Amino acid sequence: MRAWYFQEDHPELLQDFPNPPECFPDKFKALATEFQPPFTWIFIGPQGAFSPLHRDIWYTCAWMAQFQGRKRFLFVPPKDLKLVYRKLEDKEEYLDLRAPDLERFPSYRHANFIEAVLEPGDLLYIPSRWPHFVECLTDSVSLTSNFANVVNFKHVLIPYTRWLEKRQAAIQLMKGIMKMQLRSSGEDGEQQGLL
Secondary structure (H helix, E strand, C coil): CCEECHHHHCHHHHHHCCCCCCCCCCHHHHCCHHHCCCCEEEEEECCCCEEEEECCHHHCEEEEEEEECCEEEEECCHHHHHHHEEECCCCEEECCCCCCCCCCCCCHHHCCCEEEEECCCCEEEECCCCCEEEEECCCEEEEEEEECCCCCHHHHHHHHHHHHHHHHHHHHHHHHHHHHHHHHHCCCHHHHCCC
């Protein structure tokens, strides 16, 4: 299992985890629960499992708490992004650190990499817009949460608004489907009032 989005499946589990440390203030937490994106999840992986080089969703920051095992991070400072990333017409492409392609990324060797190894009990801050590669050095269990703060909120706002619009559209679609089902099954108006 790579990531378990338990916040959607079992939101009550959030009560089992403490609030994020005060050093990671989250603008999303000031919103009503239904408006908070499900950005807290558990990563469970065997030795050798990895997440390829990437930047986190919506330019959010993140924190990761290591519960079990060891995990290695390689960070690339944003100033070196051009050495490990290409924007193509219809997609983005990052350097594969496990098998670097010198034809596509001829200058990647000039990129600076910052390494961090997480041990059980460690907490790591992942800055907004910093590409990073993650690899399980042993079987591993981690908790992570992406967040918006005063630094990145202006960048987060547009994708967050799009997410809200899609979420509202999905809710309206489901309500329409439920109404059609109630009508076709002959359910009474009292049950329709649940919608």
